[in-house]
Amino acid sequence: MEIPQYSTTIPRTTGNPRREKKRIFPDSHAFLVSKFYNSKAWKRLRDVLLRRNPIDQLELLERHVESATELHHLIKFADQANEAIAWQLFLDDDNIISVSKTTHNRIHYNSSELTDKQRVKLKEMKEKVVAKYLLAGVHIIETEDRNDNRSNQ
Numbered sequence: 166m167e168i169p170q171y172s173t174t175i176p177r178t179t180g181n182p183r184r185e186k187k188r189i190f191p192d193s194h195a196f197l198v199s200k201f202y203n204s205k206a207w208k209r210l211r212d213v214l215l216r217r218n219p220i221d222q223l224e225l226l227e228r229h230v231e232s233a234t235e236l237h238h239l240i241k242f243a244d245q246a247n248e249a250i251a252w253q254l255f256l257d258d259d260n261i262i263s264v265s266k267t268t269h270n271r272i273h274y275n276s277s278e279l280t281d282k283q284r285v286k287l288k289e290m291k292e293k294v295v296a297k298y299l300l301a302g303v304h305i306i307e308t309e310d311r312n313d314n315r316s317n318q
């Protein structure tokens with residue numbers, strides 16, 4: 166599989182001098198995230214993916230048809246070692262699934278409400294993404310959600 170090279174299209178400037186100042190701090194998570202989500206590339210991709218997969222992909226596993234209104238990144242892009250890898254993961258459609266707001270909240274904050282089938286599928290999809298990058302010689306950092314309460318069960 167080919168890994169798309171997006172690094173040359175990383176937005177270099179926000180056009181806002183006050184925000185530009187924040188770029189001095191490269192590990193500002195929130196800034197990276199807002200810069201990515203505000204990019205034209207994301208807005209374009211978001212429309213394409215929601216049009217391509219308008220149904221919640223995890224609910225479909227359970228034979229429920231639910232409109233997808235949000236996109237979830239399987240591997241967290243903002244936790245990567247550098248911005249180029251983060252940007253690649255951010256725009257890699259293999260790393261993105263369409264979900265409803267309810268499913269998205271379950272994934273991030275209440276995974277005990279997901280079915281076993283959905284949890285297994287999520288894990289498989291994540292592993293596929295990690296393997297794809299590994300084959301290309303790129304090491305992906307995989308972090309869990311802090312609010313993941315699976316361990317409490």
Ligand SMILES: [Zn+2]
Nearest residue numbers: 236237238269
């Ligand atoms: Zn998400």
